[in-house]
Amino acid sequence: MSVLTHLIAADVRRHRLLLAAWLTIVVATTIVDWARPILAADSAVGTIGILGSLLWLTQLLLMVVLVPLVVQTHPLIGSDAFWMTRPIPPGTLLESKAVLLAIVIVAAPTLAEALLMAAYFVPPAQIAAVAAQTALYQAFWTVLLMTAAALTPNLTRFALVGGGALAALALLFAGMLTISMMTMEDSPPMSGGGDTGEPTSGFVLTVFAIIAGLALLVVQYRTRSRIRSVPAGAAGLFLAFFAAPAWPWPILAPRLDVPVWVAAESTLRLSASAETVEVNEWTSPFSRRSTWSLARARVRLAGIEPKWSADVVLREAALHLDGGTTLASVGSGFQSAPPIEGSEERPTRGVLRQLLGVGRLVEPFPPGESAVVFFLRDADFRRLVPLTGTYRGRFQVRLTRHDLEATLPLQHGATHQNGAYRFVVEGVERTSASVSILARESDATSIFDRRPAPELSFYLRNRRASEAVAGFGRDPDQGFFLSGFLPFSYGGSRTSGFRARNLLIRFPPGYGDEKESFSIDDEWFEGAELVVVRAIREGSVERTLEIAGFPLRAASKSTPASAPGK
Amino acid sequence: MSNVIETVDLARRFRRQEAVDALNLQVPAGSIFALVGPNGAGKTTTIKLLMDLVRPTRGRAFVLGTDSRRLGPRDFQRIGYVSENQQLPDWMTPDQLLAYVRPFYPTWDDALSRKLQVDLGLTAQAPLRALSRGTRMKAALLASLVYRPELVVLDEPFTGLDPLVRDELIRALLELPGVQPCTMFVSSHDIEEVERLADWIGFIDRGRLLFAERASSLLGRFRLIEVVVPDGVIRTAPPADQRWLMQGMAGRTVRFVDMDHAAPDAMSRIVSAYPGAHISALPLSLREIVVALARRSALVAAPTVEAS
Numbered sequence: 001m002s003v004l005t006h007l008i009a010a011d012v013r014r015h016r017l018l019l020a021a022w023l024t025i026v027v028a029t030t031i032v033d034w035a036r037p038i039l040a041a042d043s044a045v046g047t048i049g050i051l052g053s054l055l056w057l058t059q060l061l062l063m064v065v066l067v068p069l070v071v072q073t074h075p076l077i078g079s080d081a082f083w084m085t086r087p088i089p090p091g092t093l094l095e096s097k098a099v100l101l102a103i104v105i106v107a108a109p110t111l112a113e114a115l116l117m118a119a120y121f122v123p124p125a126q127i128a129a130v131a132a133q134t135a136l137y138q139a140f141w142t143v144l145l146m147t148a149a150a151l152t153p154n155l156t157r158f159a160l161v162g163g164g165a166l167a168a169l170a171l172l173f174a175g176m177l178t179i180s181m182m183t184m185e186d187s188p189p190m191s192g193g194g195d196t197g198e199p200t201s202g203f204v205l206t207v208f209a210i211i212a213g214l215a216l217l218v219v220q221y222r223t224r225s226r227i228r229s230v231p232a233g234a235a236g237l238f239l240a241f242f243a244a245p246a247w248p249w250p251i252l253a254p255r256l257d258v259p260v261w262v263a264a265e266s267t268l269r270l271s272a273s274a275e276t277v278e279v280n281e282w283t284s285p286f287s288r289r290s291t292w293s294l295a296r297a298r299v300r301l302a303g304i305e306p307k308w309s310a311d312v313v314l315r316e317a318a319l320h321l322d323g324g325t326t327l328a329s330v331g332s333g334f335q336s337a338p339p340i341e342g343s344e345e346r347p348t349r350g351v352l353r354q355l356l357g358v359g360r361l362v363e364p365f366p367p368g369e370s371a372v373v374f375f376l377r378d379a380d381f382r383r384l385v386p387l388t389g390t391y392r393g394r395f396q397v398r399l400t401r402h403d404l405e406a407t408l409p410l411q412h413g414a415t416h417q418n419g420a421y422r423f424v425v426e427g428v429e430r431t432s433a434s435v436s437i438l439a440r441e442s443d444a445t446s447i448f449d450r451r452p453a454p455e456l457s458f459y460l461r462n463r464r465a466s467e468a469v470a471g472f473g474r475d476p477d478q479g480f481f482l483s484g485f486l487p488f489s490y491g492g493s494r495t496s497g498f499r500a501r502n503l504l505i506r507f508p509p510g511y512g513d514e515k516e517s518f519s520i521d522d523e524w525f526e527g528a529e530l531v532v533v534r535a536i537r538e539g540s541v542e543r544t545l546e547i548a549g550f551p552l553r554a555a556s557k558s559t560p561a562s563a564p565g566k
Numbered sequence: 567m568s569n570v571i572e573t574v575d576l577a578r579r580f581r582r583q584e585a586v587d588a589l590n591l592q593v594p595a596g597s598i599f600a601l602v603g604p605n606g607a608g609k610t611t612t613i614k615l616l617m618d619l620v621r622p623t624r625g626r627a628f629v630l631g632t633d634s635r636r637l638g639p640r641d642f643q644r645i646g647y648v649s650e651n652q653q654l655p656d657w658m659t660p661d662q663l664l665a666y667v668r669p670f671y672p673t674w675d676d677a678l679s680r681k682l683q684v685d686l687g688l689t690a691q692a693p694l695r696a697l698s699r700g701t702r703m704k705a706a707l708l709a710s711l712v713y714r715p716e717l718v719v720l721d722e723p724f725t726g727l728d729p730l731v732r733d734e735l736i737r738a739l740l741e742l743p744g745v746q747p748c749t750m751f752v753s754s755h756d757i758e759e760v761e762r763l764a765d766w767i768g769f770i771d772r773g774r775l776l777f778a779e780r781a782s783s784l785l786g787r788f789r790l791i792e793v794v795v796p797d798g799v800i801r802t803a804p805p806a807d808q809r810w811l812m813q814g815m816a817g818r819t820v821r822f823v824d825m826d827h828a829a830p831d832a833m834s835r836i837v838s839a840y841p842g843a844h845i846s847a848l849p850l851s852l853r854e855i856v857v858a859l860a861r862r863s864a865l866v867a868a869p870t871v872e873a874s
Contacts, residue, residue: 006669014657075653079619082654085647087639087670225621 007096030112068149077153143213199447205244212236256539267303270545278555295374302341317393331375363470391550405534420444433519442500472509576625587773600764608773609753646710649721656695671713700731789827
């Protein structure tokens with residue numbers, strides 16, 4: 001037996017009860033996570049949900065206790081530890097801790113999640129990608145805890161330092177928020193309006209943070225001197241924070257399938273009539289005073305292909321007024337979904353109606369809205385009103401492709417699988433005017449997929465009646481609300497990873513635009529089927545909007561504008 | 567290699583406290599060196615500096631020929647270290663402790679291990695935390711001796727132990743050089759604990775080494791001088807001599823310690839100071855010598871402390 005395995009074996013013997021408890025919790029959590037969606041229709045689902053949340057909390061606490069205990073079995077602080085005068089190579093000791101914790105804290109939950117994914121028929125390649133992501137995040141948390149443990153002599157100090165660090169962070173955050181709110185100037189919004197999430201910098205930061213933590217550990221094990229190890233780790237972290245945003249190779253940037261037809265400037269034309277322009281006072285949610293106004297116009301989009309919808313984001317704009325004055329927009333970034341030319345309805349509505357092949361689509365969303373096209377100072381507005389001029393604005397036109405993901409009969413067991421995505425109808429319930437579908441949905445995505453995350457929406461369609469109604473899905477058993485942000489969780493709030501959940505979809509959704517009421521009767525229900533639609537944002541192009549005779553005039557009603565919804 | 571341990575101007579400061587100050591120490595190979603001194607004198611810090619458990623503020627120390635700051639696993643395979651403050655893996659039983667440390671030492675001697683277990687009566691199979699202090703020390707000592715280290719470093723190993731256990735441990739240590747030549751470096755605040763053991767004595771106080779020499783030389787050099795002056799002669803304190811430590815005067819009797827009684831002129835100096843007096847030179851125990859030196863050290867240091 002080598003020194004490495006000897007040290008690992010000694011640590012395993014020392015912490016056998018805790019390790020066994022940890023592995024039991026990992027297995028139990030996996031079983032509960034597997035069973036929860038399957039027990040959707042069962043009355044025990046609530047109990048299982050609570051049990052799952054408790055197991056998750058226990059697992060988190062065990063991790064926070066187990067890592068420091070394993071590390072501090074051979075303390076690196078102080079001068080009285082038994083091992084310090086024994087011929088134990090510090091590098092081998094660190095290796096033994098890292099290997100044991102990698103197996104227990106990183107590999108075991110990752111393996112359990114992989115088995116869970118296999119039970120939900122996730123393809124092996126996707127299992128590998130998600131497992132790699134889970135392992136990366138688990139490694140990050142493990143290294144973070146190991147560094148804190150290596151810098152403290154015992155669990156009490158570890159808890160004090162950890163609690164102190166959390167409290168300091170909370171105080172710092174609260175202080176910064178308070179100061180920024182107290183001193184906040186009434187500034188116009190500026191935002192990037194990027195196409196899709198770019199995980200590369202987050203990934204690079206995570207990897208570099210792990211490396212910085214390992215560097216601290218190596219120095220601490222070699223020197224047992226916090227004066228040397230902490231600066232090494234801090235320098236690594238400092239470099240990571242600077243290197244991640246400046247990382248030149250977008251290795252994980254999603255590959256966007258921007259259609260060829262958008263290359264021609266004649267497509268995706270933006271237009272707006274000067275008559276629709278109106279200026280409102282801008283009310284910032286945090287500001288004590290407002291010195292800004294925004295101009296809106298009913299922008300229309302033309303030249304878009306079937307299956308595609310788009311929204312627009314203001315990048316920059318200039319207004320050449322008749323008196324010779326030129327104003328540049330002082331704000332950018334507002335997003336809006338302009339209707340397609342010749343229509344007043346929400347742009348996706350027409351696309352979906354066409355995709356579903358129905359004449360009527362009932363959905364709870366309001367019709368198309370005015371787009372923010374310009375931002376100016378109140379003082380300029382008051383000085384220049386009621387001048388007119390020529391407006392020229394650059395917009396980012398963000399494209400979304402809509403496709404039919406699945407068409408399923410309304411019966412128990414109806415199943416759809418596409419790659420890692422799996423949808424199984426568990427039950428269908430009729431009330432007097434509505435239908436509820438209980439389904440089990442699972443999916444596995446990772447930062448390594450290099451594809452934008454799709455959004456799925458659900459419709460009940462009756463081809464005979466040429467009608468469809470949108471549904472609203474929610475997980476009846478959401479679990480603990482923080483679980484999505486912390487280790488070894490795959491809750492609904494997480495943006496990637498493995499997710500398996502119940503879905504209760506109600507048709508019609510029961511909220512939103514009540515003007516278009518819809519009632520599902522027996523005959524309509526008989527011919528109905530469930531349609532799942534997938535929407536993927538596939539990049540963007542830039543287009544120019546020009547408005548001649550752009551008037552600087554106040555809105556007809558004095559309704560102050562607030563931040564438009566996204 | 568003549569010296570197993572050697573320090574050159576070794577110093578360690580803890581905030582404003584100079585725990586060890588300009589320590590120049592040589593421990594000859596094969597010796598049993600006792601570093602004695604009062605509590606807080608700097609014994610433990612010296613040992614921690616030697617074992618690279620704390621880093622020196624200045625100066626250097628060499629242990630088995632290696633700079634103490636570079637002591638590595640190969641060096642620790644040649645060193646046995648036991649300290650009263652050591653945090654033993656107290657979840658282990660004595661057997662488990664031995665099994666745990668065994669693979670780290672190529673020179674591990676199973677036969678010696680069994681022998682020492684029998685000699686020390688180390689049969690308890692409860693975790694160390696449940697055992698008495700004496701049994702824990704036995705286990706620690708056993709785990710530091712059975713690989714036949716060239717250097718055994720013991721920091722206050724007998725503190726708080728009952729005389730029986732202390733005797734067992736000392737016996738085990740005394741038998742060890744018979745098995746294989748080794749050097750022992752033992753610290754203690756009580757000379758009685760180590761006088762049976764040590765052939766070299768070093769005395770440290772306030773971080774400074776006051777002397778370090780063979781025990782036999784110390785015993786030969788120090789004498790308690792008792793002077794009984796004749797009737798009618800005025801009794802006086804001994805004249806100022808750096809080698810004499812005044813002990814007291816009572817009636818016609820003057821008592822002082824001669825620190826250099828092995829010198830050829832020792833008696834003639836006393837006779838010339840007290841002509842016609844009855845002079846007797848009594849041998850001192852190591853304990854008495856150390857106490858006398860400690861008292862002298864305190865007297866010498868007192869004005870300095872006030873000045874600072």
